Amino acid sequence: MKQYFDFVLITMGYVFALVIMFAFGKDIQGLYMSLEIPIIVSLFYFSKRRLLFVMLLTLGSYFALLACVDTLRDQVNRYDLIAVTGMIIGSGVIGLAILKRGNELQQSLERAVSSEIDAFVDSVATQNASKYDHLTNLYNHITYQEYLTALTGQHDAYDMPLQLAALDIDNFKGINDRFGHHVGDIVLQETALLLKSSISSEDVAARYGGEEFVLLLTGKTIKQSHELLEQIRERLASTVFPELDHQSVTISIGMADYTKGLGKETLFKQADGYLYEAKRAGKNQVVSPLGRRVSSAPEIIQCS
Known part of the structure; x- marks a missing residue:
């Protein structure tokens, strides 16, 4: 019934027009104009099929009733018949x-x-493209600065935990020199994937530049963030790269904890200072205000 309801409604319009003609046709001339009702109704559906249906229904049924019903035939003369036919066809056209x-x-x-x-x-694609680093698909330096400004402001207002980690792939120049820049790009991409898979949706990972990355860690204590960074370091050190003759790479990490009023520039300087301390202490380790944990694993890729 739902599928054919509109056809039923159009037919009811035609029946209504016939009732008007039979009831008042003897007293009022020109009531055949009521046959326009079903045509008007069909136009509301914006359907050629329904319009053709009502034209055939109106003409066919009208002439059939005219041939069979004396009451209707008595009301219609030759000119009315021509007028009805022309009206229906004209309205249909x-x-x-x-x-x-x-x-x-x-x-x-x-x-x-x-x-x-x-x-x-x-516009959205262009805007997104401007936010991401094309090689690693992490946030780029500009977007990182925007997040850093927003998160430090949020910490100052609500005292929410925030740590900034600076990460640098050890001996990356040696990788490029020995295996080529295309292999270096693979190392950067795999490291970026590892970072994205290790952090939560509330954290931010970005490529700072070259082989250096930054992480903005939120909602964690400094101990929890330090442990997370240790897990990242260990995962990367245990990842074998076929492109590097099935060797691994290591990463050095420095992490600073934000305190109210510290400012984003000072926060990064602290994290960068811890990173260089990790480099000077032998690389492949995490250094933070909690101290450092030196890995017993040797460095895999050495500079030539």
């Missing part, structure tokens, strides 16, 4: 023209909406 124009407007609107959507998608 006008209706088809309206539907054609309506379809053109609809298509024009769809094209405009599609163009708006495409422009919006392009």
Whole structure:
């Protein structure tokens, strides 16, 4: 019933028109104009199929009733018959023209909406592209600075935990020199994937530049963040790269804890200072205000 409800409604419009003609046709001339009712109803559906249906229904049924019902035949003369036929056909032609124009407007609107959507998608894609580093798909330096400003402000306002970690791949120049820059790019990409898979959705990972990365760790104590960084260091040290003759790489990490009013520049300087301390102490370790944990594993890639 739901599928054919509109056809039923159009037919009811036709029946209503016939009732008007039978009830008042003897007293009021020109009531055949009520046959326009089902045609008007069909136009609301903006469907050529329904308009053709009501034209055939109205003409066919009207002539059938005219042939079979004396009451209706007595009300209609030759001129009325011509007028009814012309009115139905003319209304149908006008209706088809309206539907054609309506379809053109609809298509024009769809094209405009599609163009708006495409422009919006392009805008979003451009905006996203400007936020990410094209090689590692991590946030770039500019986006990292935006997050750092926002998170330090959030810490100052609500005293929320925040740590900044600076990470540097050990002996990266030796990797490029021995295996080529394309292998160095693979190492950067795999390291970035490891970082993204290790942190939570509330943390931020970014490529600071070259072989150096930064992590903004939120909602954790300094001990928890230090342990997380140790896990990252250990995971990378145990990852074998086929491109490096099945060897591994290591990473040095410095982490600073943010305190209220410290400022983002000072925070980074502290993390960077801890990173250089890790480098001077032998690399492949995490250094933070909690101290450092020296790895017993030897460095795998050495500079030539």
